[in-house]
Amino acid sequence: MQPDYPKTRDILLIGGGHAHALVLRKWGMKPMAGVRLRVITPSPIAPYTGMLPGAIAGHYTIDEIMIDLVRLCRFAGAEVILDKAVGLDPVAKTVTLASERQVAFDIASIDIGITSDLPQTAGFTDHGVSAKPLGGYAAKWEAFLQTAPQAPNLVIIGGGVGGVELALAQAYRMQQTGRRPTITVVDRNAQPLGNMGLKARAGMVDAMRRYGVGLHLNASPARIGADAVELSDGTRLPSDFTLSVAGSRPQDWLQDTGLDLEDGFIKVGPTLESSARDIFAVGDCAHLSHAPRPKAGVFAVREAPYLYDNLRARASGAPLRRYQPQRDYLKLASLGDKRALAEKFGLRSGGEWLWWLKDNIDERFMAKFRDYPAMPTPKLPEPHAKGLAAAMGAKPLCGGCGSKLGAGALGRALARLPQTDAERTPGDDAAVLRGPDGAQVLSTDHLRGFVSDPWRMGQLAAIHALGDVWAMGATAQLALAQIILPRLSEALAERMLGEILDGAQSVFGPAGAPLAGGHTTTGAEMVVGFAVTGTCTAPVPKRGAQVGDRLILTKPLGSGIILAAEMQNIRLRTGLLGPVWAGCIDSMARPMAADATLLAPVARAMSDVTGFGLAGHLSEMLGDGLTATLEMDALPVLNGAEKLAAQGVRSTLAPSNRAALRPEWDGPLADLLVDPQTCGGLLAAVPPTQAEATLAQLQAAHVPARIIGAVVAI
Structure with a gap:
């Protein structure tokens, strides 16, 4: 096993683009001693551009086109910071986040993509949808499909390859749902698909005709309303869903970094380094000043191994590699259904076999981020003491409350303590x-x-x-x-x-x-x-619940299971772990001063649900001769926790916590009742005459509280 070397250099990856994703995967296969690798990303997942038209058309689910950055960072041994970069100081070497937090670095790389929004167009912010960032567009499209009228109007602003691909994908999906859409692509140029050769352009235009997608040229949007787009030539196009794929616009905050820019994009040379030493840039947010190329994912993918080598070289003091992009590349464009068109060097081909080729290429790329090689478990030395294998366990030791000592061993040890002058109710x-x-x-x-x-x-x-x-x-x-x-x-x-x-x-x-x-x-x-x-004035005791009291819980359960899954880098059978983990962290990060202020005046007993799980802490609240009936359907549960429990995921402390599980509480949700919580909610026993009013006050204060049961006599 590799020694745990001290960290001496901070490498910061700003953004979760394709190049950074590939760098992280390669880093996990071969980390660099002495480096602390960190990633700033506003989302726990990142979409793969190449599969977006297929997802919009319904050929893939949204989850199938997403890279789970949380699992990827766990594999790479990288810290993940869920926040958005909004500023960078290349002299102080700090990044400012949307939360106003400052993050320092020694070496940084920027891969934040581009945006296709139209902030200068009146009404776009309120009524338009930007194709980039891709994740937001995909989610809004799926939501629109649930409420779209039978004959919807759709407007796509931007007649490049991306805009036409998405127009065809939306047309196909609409037809599959039995709707009769009217789709119009708006472009400011005299002809669409300006970056394609004549033959390829003709093939794409022919596909548009087949799907009834219209073209409106020599015009740009002047105003976007809730139900229509007004164009610069005076035309008014009805629209229930307005999408912008109009060119590529850099993110605004780059203007204030002091880095050399080209039309707002970060200028980099052959080593992918910007005008500031130790700051690199790749993907669509970068401009290759030595070899300008159009914005295309293929270049980000090809840049990844050079970026990986150059980050390591700069951290160790070695020379940097030079990247020279290819002159042309194979362009594969989706045609709505499962057919595709290919172009390279002006040559064009099309058909179902090209969809198979495109799907195969995309699938191979995404397979890199689904399952990661398992790190070998070190073998125990021979000879070793009896019980060592059991003490080591079959999985990594959990963090948070999952790593605490079990209630039985803890209670026996604490029983040896002498009494003190401090008042201590048993169990508090x-x-x-x-x-x-x-x-x-x-x-x-x-x-x-x-x-x-x-x-x-x-x-x-x-x-x-x-x-x-x-x-x-x-x-x-x-x-x-x-x-x-x-x-x-x-x-x-x-x-x-x-x-x-x-x-x-x-x-x-x-x-x-x-x-x-x-x-x-x-x-x-x-x-x-x-x-x-x-x-x-008077502390609320942990034990003191009475018959009839209602039990109020102020946070959902399941954090121990979710944290264990992330530490073990477990893949959800359905869904993605990253958003589940992010939701768990958001719940844990909510302070409970408001919860306590509202509950303390009425609670006869109260505890925070932590290491011993709901079952353990509830047992401590109940006196002799008391138990509780739990409304299992009312138990608040973190998204994804039940799925992970069904996959057999358990926190380290969960088996010990089962000793507190009373027979009347056993059932399908038993794993959640014994799950150790970190930053868990408050559990209060409230008189029945005050429970509903207290719950209403909590919910009015945006506390996600629920009544989960009642105290009863045995």
């Missing part, structure tokens, strides 16, 4: 110090790194630590950090610690609990924890 997670003006609660918690982004880890660890304070109805007062960093160069250690603290302060600051200091040390991996205090 926070100690209580009484004073003349109320009480102070004290708690501490820490987590093994379960997300690779240090800022996000600091944020989630802060929310998790405050869970005990909120569960007792207290207002946060103060926090101290306990942080273990992996071995890093001094510069990277400072950078990582700063990111963790910034993420934590984004939670502690609004909660009114200043981060007053703490302790750091170096260890085998990142561990982030906090000691927190809070104040209240």
